[in-house]
Amino acid sequence: MRRHHPWVFSGAIGSVEPAFTEAGWAEAVTESGAFIAYGWYDEKSHIILRLISWDRKQSPGDDMVRSLVRGAVERRKSFFSLPDTTAFRLIHGEADFIPGLAVDAYGRELRAIVSSRFADKNLGVIAEELDALLHPDVIEAVTDKQFAGLEGLAERIRHFRGGKETREDESRSSVRFIERGIWYEAAPGKGQKSGFYCDQRDSRSIAEEYAAGRTVLDLFSYTGGFTLHLLRGGALSVDAVDSSESALRHLLYQIHLNEDKKVLPPGSREKVTITAANAFEHIRQAEEGKYDMMILDPPKLAKTKSSLGNAMKAYKDLNRVAMMKIRNGGIIATFSCSGAMTREDFRMMLAWAAADAGAEIQILRTLSAGEDHPVRLSFPESEYLKGYIIRVIR
Ligand code: SAH
Numbered sequence: 001m002r003r004h005h006p007w008v009f010s011g012a013i014g015s016v017e018p019a020f021t022e023a024g025w026a027e028a029v030t031e032s033g034a035f036i037a038y039g040w041y042d043e044k045s046h047i048i049l050r051l052i053s054w055d056r057k058q059s060p061g062d063d064m065v066r067s068l069v070r071g072a073v074e075r076r077k078s079f080f081s082l083p084d085t086t087a088f089r090l091i092h093g094e095a096d097f098i099p100g101l102a103v104d105a106y107g108r109e110l111r112a113i114v115s116s117r118f119a120d121k122n123l124g125v126i127a128e129e130l131d132a133l134l135h136p137d138v139i140e141a142v143t144d145k146q147f148a149g150l151e152g153l154a155e156r157i158r159h160f161r162g163g164k165e166t167r168e169d170e171s172r173s174s175v176r177f178i179e180r181g182i183w184y185e186a187a188p189g190k191g192q193k194s195g196f197y198c199d200q201r202d203s204r205s206i207a208e209e210y211a212a213g214r215t216v217l218d219l220f221s222y223t224g225g226f227t228l229h230l231l232r233g234g235a236l237s238v239d240a241v242d243s244s245e246s247a248l249r250h251l252l253y254q255i256h257l258n259e260d261k262k263v264l265p266p267g268s269r270e271k272v273t274i275t276a277a278n279a280f281e282h283i284r285q286a287e288e289g290k291y292d293m294m295i296l297d298p299p300k301l302a303k304t305k306s307s308l309g310n311a312m313k314a315y316k317d318l319n320r321v322a323m324m325k326i327r328n329g330g331i332i333a334t335f336s337c338s339g340a341m342t343r344e345d346f347r348m349m350l351a352w353a354a355a356d357a358g359a360e361i362q363i364l365r366t367l368s369a370g371e372d373h374p375v376r377l378s379f380p381e382s383e384y385l386k387g388y389i390i391r392v393i394r
Helices: 062-075 117-121 123-134 145-151 198-210 225-232 245-260 279-285 305-325 343-357
Strands: 024-029 035-041 049-053 087-092 101-106 109-114 138-143 157-161 164-166 175-179 182-186 215-219 237-242 272-276 293-296 331-336 360-368 386-393
Touching: 024 049, 049 062, 062 087, 062 123, 087 175, 087 198, 101 123, 109 117, 109 123, 117 123, 123 138, 123 157, 123 164, 138 145, 175 198, 182 225, 182 245, 198 225, 198 331, 198 360, 198 386, 215 225, 215 279, 225 237, 225 245, 225 293, 237 245, 237 279, 245 272, 279 305, 293 305, 305 331, 305 343, 331 343, 331 360, 343 360, 343 386
Parallel strands: 109 138, 215 237, 215 293, 237 272, 293 331
Antiparallel strands: 024 035, 035 049, 087 101, 101 109, 138 157, 157 164, 175 182, 331 386, 360 386
16 A cells, blocks of 8 residues: 555455445545545445545545546647547556546547446546546447456446536447558447457557568457558468457458558458457467468456466467467567566466477567556556567577
């Protein structure tokens, strides 16, 4: 608590005075009564106390929330004037001192992902402040389904216009946005086509630099974040694999969109094959030596610290098989977005995989989320996305 980690679990709390039954602002003090921090207390949350401010002079409440939102948006100032990118993160949860809330901008729309009771309860004030600062067309807030159960939150979608909550019809049209000059389209709601992972922006650009003349396997391709960049970078072909058929269909649509916008040359679509499959199985069937570049961007395999052991095995297996199948000297962009896995764990996993694959590995680039997803030093979990560009030598 003193080192500004924001999570306090019930076992760390001696007593709650006066007895609190509802959720609300609280002051954390030592046994002798010395001030530690202000936070949000909620018995129904899996993190009973979320510390927010260590500054005694600030008073907790709506104004504090407004100023936290303002601070996060002001820190993104440089993103608003980027000529070729209109999708980026405005609020990155605890790393921006707002627990359990992510807010992304997609052009003139904002998308909030709510993963804490704190964010859910304070969403009205947050939306009001975002509206006052940015005047978006709409703010759409969805409950993060991974946390709905843990936090006792209903899975729902809320909308705010002009800072006020509205009832929305389902007929809203899709929103188009660009990332480093490439066009994407997201649909409203929470389906496979609705989301976008803007945390991989820098890594996609870096992968593009390596793509020229390569035969690429894009595993866990989703709607083609990497595939589109690889095509622009001059890849000979890209095989995109994902378990979601609708994501793959959307990938093809986004290739057409970029051909229409003249971002990709005509004929780009013919370079791509899509396969709906379990990527862990699919890579075992891959022809040895066919690919000289691979993207491995699996979903979060370690959801909590306790599942880290099994997740490490799955990551290792995936990377080991990739190292065995890739052409000698080929390039792999490999990632983990598990907050429970440290960068050291990730490196160790790669070392095990390499030993079993009988390969030497050179790390060419160290990858992480973009600076709109800052890592807060006092909250190591915020370094959730880790990656490397490696060269495989056998
Ligand atoms: N690289 C993507 C993001 C990947 S997100 C981008 O840049 O946009 C992870 C993806 O893995 C999701 O699309 C999900 O559908 C897919 N997925 C999850 N489990 C899978 C499995 N076992 N096999 C293949 N795809 C899987």
